[in-house]
Amino acid sequence: MGERLVIALGGNAMTAPDGSASPQDQRAAVEAAMKHVGSLAAAGHQVMLTHGNGPQVGNLLLKNQIAADVVPPVPLDWCGAQTQGTIGTLILNALTHPAAVVVTRTLVDAADPAFEDPVKPIGRYFTEQEARRLERLGQTWRRFERGWRRVVASPEPREILDAPAAAALLDRGYVVVAAGGGGVPVVRGTDGRLRGVEAVVDKDLAAALLARSIGASALVIATDVPCAVAGYGTPAARPIRETTAAELRLLHAAGHFARGSMGPKVEAALRFVEHGGARAVICSLDDLGAAITGTAGTVVR
Numbered sequence: 001m002g003e004r005l006v007i008a009l010g011g012n013a014m015t016a017p018d019g020s021a022s023p024q025d026q027r028a029a030v031e032a033a034m035k036h037v038g039s040l041a042a043a044g045h046q047v048m049l050t051h052g053n054g055p056q057v058g059n060l061l062l063k064n065q066i067a068a069d070v071v072p073p074v075p076l077d078w079c080g081a082q083t084q085g086t087i088g089t090l091i092l093n094a095l096t097h098p099a100a101v102v103v104t105r106t107l108v109d110a111a112d113p114a115f116e117d118p119v120k121p122i123g124r125y126f127t128e129q130e131a132r133r134l135e136r137l138g139q140t141w142r143r144f145e146r147g148w149r150r151v152v153a154s155p156e157p158r159e160i161l162d163a164p165a166a167a168a169l170l171d172r173g174y175v176v177v178a179a180g181g182g183g184v185p186v187v188r189g190t191d192g193r194l195r196g197v198e199a200v201v202d203k204d205l206a207a208a209l210l211a212r213s214i215g216a217s218a219l220v221i222a223t224d225v226p227c228a229v230a231g232y233g234t235p236a237a238r239p240i241r242e243t244t245a246a247e248l249r250l251l252h253a254a255g256h257f258a259r260g261s262m263g264p265k266v267e268a269a270l271r272f273v274e275h276g277g278a279r280a281v282i283c284s285l286d287d288l289g290a291a292i293t294g295t296a297g298t299v300v301r
């Protein structure tokens with residue numbers, strides 16, 4: 001009997017191992033990822049996919065900025081919508097199973113403090129000198145292990161507005177791509193109308209909300225490491241295989257998972273299970289099949 005799954009695809013499913021986001025690298029990475037996803041659909045699972053867009057949305061924003069004297073630049077939420085279309089098209093072309101892409105909006109709160117504290121890295125890495133120059137244009141940049149990256153606001157996802165449409169397609173047998181890049185962030189005005197806002201929603205947190213919204217039995221967060229590790233980078237490092245939400249929450253609160261990498265994945269897995277989801281799995285993309293049967297990854301119940 002197949003399961004209803006939401007699978008969040010990490011950057012390694014979209015770009016080359018070095019993070020390169022050339023069209024060739026993106027196409028090759030998506031084709032490799034869709035072999036795993038196609039196997040799950042062929043085995044009878046209902047599969048809803050979501051994906052990251054950090055490198056792509058940052059590159060688009062930069063192109064807009066560079067070409068601003070020639071064509072009017074578009075805002076960040078437009079760039080996010082464009083990445084849903086581009087990455088969604090690559091996924092459609094790579095899958096042999098009937099599939100559909102839903103342009104998806106994610107409701108966020110206009111008063112979310114995240115708008116005052118940009119933390120979400122987007123685009124490619126730059127040198128400090130280049131980052132400092134761009135900071136003078138009003139942008140926020142932070143240093144990461146591999147260099148400097150622009151950071152933007154990443155508010156909490158409150159509702160995946162187009163989840164019902166995505167679920168209807170899932171019920172009809174399609175593999176569905178939804179809430180790509182965390183969904184296009186929108187706020188509701190006092191007049192009840194929706195408008196886009198300049199932000200990038202975390203795709204793992206959006207995936208957890210999407211999985212809850214469509215009644216998925218499992219949330220699978222596919223990344224480039226086999227599992228979550230307690231005490232990562234220390235002599236006491238310990239891979240986590242089977243765990244409970246209560247145990248994992250304690251480790252998370254104790255700071256075992258890095259803020260910009262494993263932290264959001266663990267938080268997403270926890271939110272799904274703490275709100276009644278049967279299980280969440282954090283696994284390597286190559287282990288997707290084994291992760292569904294419980295023989296790979298970090299399984300949270």
Ligand SMILES: NC(=O)OP(=O)(O)O
Nearest residue numbers: 052053054181202203
């Ligand atoms: N939107 C988002 O979280 O994208 P990345 O996973 O690529 O950072």
